Amino acid sequence: MTTPLPFRILSTAQALPQRVVTTAEVAALCSVPAGVAEARSGVRERRWLSEGETAxxxxxxxxxxxxxxxxxxxxxxxxLLNASGSQLQPIPDGAALYARELGASGLAAYSLHGTCLSFLLALQHAALLIGTQRAQHVLIVSSESGSLGLNFAEAESSLLIGDGAAAVLLGPAESAAQGLHAARFETYPEGAAHTQIRGGGSLLNDRSPGGIQREDYLFEMQGLSILKLASRVVPGFLERLRPGLSAGLPGIDRVIPHQASASGLALMRRYGWPEERIEVTLPTLGNVIAASLPLTLHQTLSSGRANPGDRLLLVGTGAGLTVGGLIVTL
Structure with missing residues (x-):
């Protein structure tokens, strides 16, 4: 057993929009038969922000x-770490806005942004801060409003995305076994164009050829291309994270995956991971971007499906294409 970087999850919480949106509703917006839409996406319902609600x-x-x-x-x-894939506004950093909302002044507040893997980056960063005694308590907030940037002409992504928020509070470990055992992130930029929102930055502006179109600010995804690239690179990544992970779950009690898509979750069967040890929230929440991982973690812990002493694998992919994973003992 490796000696972990010590920290402990003190608490988790979630906050979901009031509006429940069925796949049949989204399918109608995308001009896709409801049965086909649910079968392909693996999502029955998701939450979307309604009037008066904000991320x-x-x-x-x-x-x-x-x-x-x-x-x-x-x-x-x-x-205070903001670990969200969608921005509240370009400036100031979203963490400052959360600090203001919470009435906090004087604490360190900043973002770690890795699209869907933002929470994993923040969790690794928090472990480093606490484990090296640079901080005692770290609060991670992931909140997403992806429904506001959907292009219903692209059914593949529109049928997946949901909104929601989760928070995870971390503190010092209570036992020598608690903490971060392994962490790894790898980026394969040949997949950079497979998942993107082109507008909102400096690369595309009014002086660009053709200017800026409304669609440039909407989410664009090439799911099949992502899946092909992930199928090629993930097995090697898993072996580098921990030998044996591409063919089983050595020393892992439960898997908390990013809820990318039904096809992405199905890939895990190729690695010999028992389905009963994999946490799935995709059918009822959809893909909530960076909030998917902490939301799934919260529902796992609050339901009692994982307990102190259990070792978790938190793993997923994000735009880039980036693959990331952490091994944590509760």
Whole structure:
């Protein structure tokens, strides 16, 4: 057993929009038969923001509930990390907006952005801060509003995306076994164009050939290309994360995967991972971008399907194409 970088998950929380959107509703917007849409996407329903709701408010709600569950105040937090794939606004950094919403002043607040893997990057960063005694309490907030950027002419992505928020509060370990055992991230930029929103940055502007179109600000995904690239690179990545992971779950009690798509989750069967040890929230939440991993973690912990001492594999892919995984003991 490796000696982990010590930290402990103190609490988790979620905040979901009130509006439940069925796949039949989205399929109608995409002009796709409802039965075909559900079979292909693996999603029965998801949550979308409705009038008066914002990703900022949801993220702050999840943060407050995580603090309450741990019986801590925002003043007890040393570092606030925003780990969201969708931005609240370009400037200032979204973490400053969450700090303002939570009434926090003077704490360190910043973002770690890796699209769908933002939470894994933030969790690794928090482990480094706590494990090296640079911080005692770190609060991670992931909140997504992907429904606002959907292009219903592209059914593949529109049928997947849901909105929601999750917060995870971390603190010092209580036992020598708790903490981060392994972490790895790899990027394969040949997949950079497979998942993108082209507008909103400096590469595309009014002086670009053809200018900027509304569609440039909408989500674009080439699912089959992503799947082919992931199928090629993930097995080697898993072996580099921990030998044996591409053919089983050595020393792993439960898998918390990013809920990318039904096809992405199905890939895990090729690795010999028992389905009963893989947590799945895709059918009821959809792909909630960076919030998918902490939402799935929250539902796993709150249901009692994982307990102190269990070793988790948190793993997924993000735009880039980036593959990431952490091995954590609760």
């Amino acid at each position: 900022l408010a949801l993220g702050a709600q999840a943060a407050r509930e995580a603090l309450s569950a741990a019986q801590l105040e925002i003043g007890d937090v040393d570092v």
